[in-house]
Amino acid sequence: MNVLNHILKVLFFLLVIRPIVLIYIGLNVRFGDRLPLKGPALLVANHNSHLDTVVLMSLFPLGMLNRVRPVAAADYFLKGRFRSWFATRIIGIIPIQRKAGQDNPDDSSDKLQPLVDALEANNIVIFFPEGTRGEPEKLGRFKKGIGLLAERCPNVPVVPVYLNGLGKALPRGESLLIPFFCDVFIAEPVYGRDFQSRAFVGEVKTRISAMAQANPHLQEREDDDLYF
Amino acid sequence: MTAVQMTVAGLFVFLILASLIVAILSRTRPGKSSRELVLRIRSWWVIIVLFSIALLGGRRLGIGFLAFVSFLALKEFFSMIPTRRADRRVLLWAYLSIPIQSFFIYIEWYGMFITVVPIYMFLGLPMKMIQVGETRQFLKSLSTVHWGMMTCVFSLGHVAFLLVMPSEKGLDVSGPGLVLFLVALTQLNDVAQFCWGKMIGGARITPEVSPNKTWAGFIGGVVTTTLLSVLIAPFLTAFTFPHSLYAGLLISICGFIGDVTMSAVKRDLGVKDFGNILPGHGGILDRIDSLCYTAPVFFHFTRYLSGTQ
Numbered sequence: 001m002n003v004l005n006h007i008l009k010v011l012f013f014l015l016v017i018r019p020i021v022l023i024y025i026g027l028n029v030r031f032g033d034r035l036p037l038k039g040p041a042l043l044v045a046n047h048n049s050h051l052d053t054v055v056l057m058s059l060f061p062l063g064m065l066n067r068v069r070p071v072a073a074a075d076y077f078l079k080g081r082f083r084s085w086f087a088t089r090i091i092g093i094i095p096i097q098r099k100a101g102q103d104n105p106d107d108s109s110d111k112l113q114p115l116v117d118a119l120e121a122n123n124i125v126i127f128f129p130e131g132t133r134g135e136p137e138k139l140g141r142f143k144k145g146i147g148l149l150a151e152r153c154p155n156v157p158v159v160p161v162y163l164n165g166l167g168k169a170l171p172r173g174e175s176l177l178i179p180f181f182c183d184v185f186i187a188e189p190v191y192g193r194d195f196q197s198r199a200f201v202g203e204v205k206t207r208i209s210a211m212a213q214a215n216p217h218l219q220e221r222e223d224d225d226l227y228f
Numbered sequence: 229m230t231a232v233q234m235t236v237a238g239l240f241v242f243l244i245l246a247s248l249i250v251a252i253l254s255r256t257r258p259g260k261s262s263r264e265l266v267l268r269i270r271s272w273w274v275i276i277v278l279f280s281i282a283l284l285g286g287r288r289l290g291i292g293f294l295a296f297v298s299f300l301a302l303k304e305f306f307s308m309i310p311t312r313r314a315d316r317r318v319l320l321w322a323y324l325s326i327p328i329q330s331f332f333i334y335i336e337w338y339g340m341f342i343t344v345v346p347i348y349m350f351l352g353l354p355m356k357m358i359q360v361g362e363t364r365q366f367l368k369s370l371s372t373v374h375w376g377m378m379t380c381v382f383s384l385g386h387v388a389f390l391l392v393m394p395s396e397k398g399l400d401v402s403g404p405g406l407v408l409f410l411v412a413l414t415q416l417n418d419v420a421q422f423c424w425g426k427m428i429g430g431a432r433i434t435p436e437v438s439p440n441k442t443w444a445g446f447i448g449g450v451v452t453t454t455l456l457s458v459l460i461a462p463f464l465t466a467f468t469f470p471h472s473l474y475a476g477l478l479i480s481i482c483g484f485i486g487d488v489t490m491s492a493v494k495r496d497l498g499v500k501d502f503g504n505i506l507p508g509h510g511g512i513l514d515r516i517d518s519l520c521y522t523a524p525v526f527f528h529f530t531r532y533l534s535g536t537q
Contacts (some may be wrong), residue, residue: 026303028504165307168316178316179299179323181307181503227310 009090010062013054021058025051025169026181034159034186035059038123039067041189042158044146044204046139046212047128048167051177053091055166055184056126065090069118070126073098094118098131118143119153129204137167139209147201150192159191160204162211187213231463236280239412243269243276267508275506275515279411283404287391288334290404294388295330297512299323300308302380304502304511309372314362322377323358325349329381332387337384341389345382375488380513383520386527387411393530405464406530410479414458414522415481417453424448438491446484451479471533478529479522486521490514 021027036043045054053070060068074095077087087093094114118125129142146180149160165182185209195203229237250269254262282293306319325345332340354370390410391403393493425445433441457476461467467475490513503511 026300026505049250142346168311171313176316176320178320179303182301227312 005089006066010203012090013058013065014062017054017058020177020180021051021055024101024177024179025055025166026179027055028181029059029183029184031186032059032184034188036124036159036189037061037064038155039124040153040156041124041151042119042149042156043126043161044123044129044158044208045126045161045163046208047130048137048163049170049172051170051182052124052128052133052163053167055163055182056161057091059184064124067122068092068124068126069094071096071115071128074130076193078223094125098203110193112145112152115149116152119156129201133172135208137144137164139205139212140218142201142205146204147195147197147199150190150195150200151197152192154191154193157191158204158210159189160187160199160207160215162208163213164215183215185215187211191209192212232408233284235408235460235464236284239276239280241409242468243272246272247475264508269508271508273508274499282301283408287403290391290407291330291388292335294384294391295326297516298326298381298384300505300512301384301516302326302330303536304505304513305376307382308497308499308502309376312362312369314360315357315369315373317360318353318356318373322349322373322381325377325381329385330388333385336392338389341385341431345377345385350378353477379520383524384516386523390523393524393534407408407463408481409457409460409475410522410526411475411519412451413457413479414483414519416456417449417480418487418518419486421445421449421480421487424452434491435494437495438488441484441488449484450477450480462503465530467533475526475529476523482521482525483518489521490517 029078037060045052047054052179053072057065057068057070068093070092070093072087072091072095074097077093078084078095088095096111096114115125115127127146129146130140131143132140134140146158150156162185163182164185165180167178169182170177188212190200190202190203190207247269250262251263254266278293282290302323306322311319329341331343332344353373357366357370387407387410390406393403393406399458421441422445425440425442425448428442428444429446430442430444432439433443433446454473454476457479458469458472461472461475464474465472490502501510502513505511507513509515
């Protein structure tokens with residue numbers, strides 16, 4: 001990445017993203033000291049909004065932004081010239097194919113190669129194992145990719161992060177951003193070496209759900225389809 | 229130095245003393261409660277420094293600061309209450325009431341300030357909801373949104389309008405002095421009620437809502453605040469002796485009601501605090517709960533006295 005691009009990226013986060021995330025929205029970060037400030041590390045979070053990525057990125061110092069790489073769907077983010085430029089140059093995504101190839105359903109290992117490379121280059125990779133933003137404020141099914149990745153990089157700390165409220169501020173299909181305080185709870189890291197691939201996925205999901213249940217103002221509501 | 233500047237300086241002396249006491253306490257009796265006190269004092273520094281800048285920095289800064297406080301409080305409220313997916317745009321309109329009301333305060337248009345939230349927003353927001361068309365829990369949503377707007381925007385707006393109140397009958401006191409008087413007494417009343425309650429204990433006053441509140445704390449708070457009011461009033465306001473007595477009673481009693489009302493709201497929502505933006509205190513709304521009640525009542529009391537009703 002060239003210098004000009006880097007300056008543009010830092011300015012964008014400093015002048016646009018940070019004011020929006022810290023003032024207009026407002027974060028309630030719990031256990032911020034668990035945030036890995038050195039790569040390689042993998043941040044794994046639940047996914048409800050486009051904001052999730054930039055919120056997680058804005059937790060890091062501006063100078064580190066180059067080393068924070070969110071994983072994003074190639075079929076969505078590489079569509080259109082501007083969107084693709086923005087996603088790869090300003091946000092710095094690692095594009096991956098969501099759907100397994102038709103003729104070879106088990107080609108996940110190849111799809112994960114760019115992530116392995118990024119981790120080996122000491123980057124901090126952001127990963128949403130639900131694979132999609134889904135229903136606002138609901139925790140969907142976790143895909144197996146995260147387990148396979150942890151198996152290949154067993155000594156990389158995987159930090160589960162629970163995000164809440166961003167699906168209210170900017171849910172899927174909405175373009176209007178409404179201010180809500182949002183929670184960012186960070187868990188202790190998990191390592192691939194301690195679990196089987198499938199158990200690893202379960203462990204990460206358990207930790208994120210546990211943080212969600214510890215959230216006091218998130219009670220079950222009767223009209224589930226009515227409220228967030 | 230004006231009376232307002234001198235009082236602000238006094239606040240800082242008070243704060244330095246409190247910091248010293250807490251620092252000594254945390255050395256001699258370390259533990260969870262003293263750590264909490266250290267955090268609390270640290271947040272008080274932030275609050276008082278920002279408030280002083282807003283108060284002494286002219287009315288534009290003052291109104292802007294109070295609008296921002298309103299925004300944070302309303303955001304805390306909306307983040308805690310159950311909100312319907314359908315109401316996202318309704319909430320945005322509720323937020324927009326802040327700049328609209330602030331504008332009318334800035335141009336000192338009293339008639340619009342006093343009607344924009346309780347009348348126009350009150351009648352207008354249902355229209356926005358009807359446009360969306362979701363009728364399940366319609367009344368409940370409307371009521372919660374409106375209650376948040378009345379407390380966080382309209383009530384607090386009275387602090388800002390106090391700031392632009394014209395000088396009282398040619399005396400060298402006006403807006404900033406009244407705001408300082410109101411805010412300082414409201415906050416000191418909270419502290420006094422807490423301290424008296426801790427020291428004496430005794431019968432509880434609202435056992436279901438706030439088990440920590442006692443009659444002794446309440447009465448001790450009322451007496452302390454009224455005394456302080458009588459002492460500070462000649463300095464910051466043009467109140468006569470009976471008026472300052474009455475102002476002290478109003479602030480201490482309304483402050484108590486505001487405090488327990490917000491506690492009841494929190495109990496209903498199942499949360500301890502509205503947020504954690506002020507470590508040791510909780511959210512903004514936890515700090516200004518009593519101000520939401522004292523501000524409008526005190527405002528209309530002074531307005532009545534100054535004969536501009």
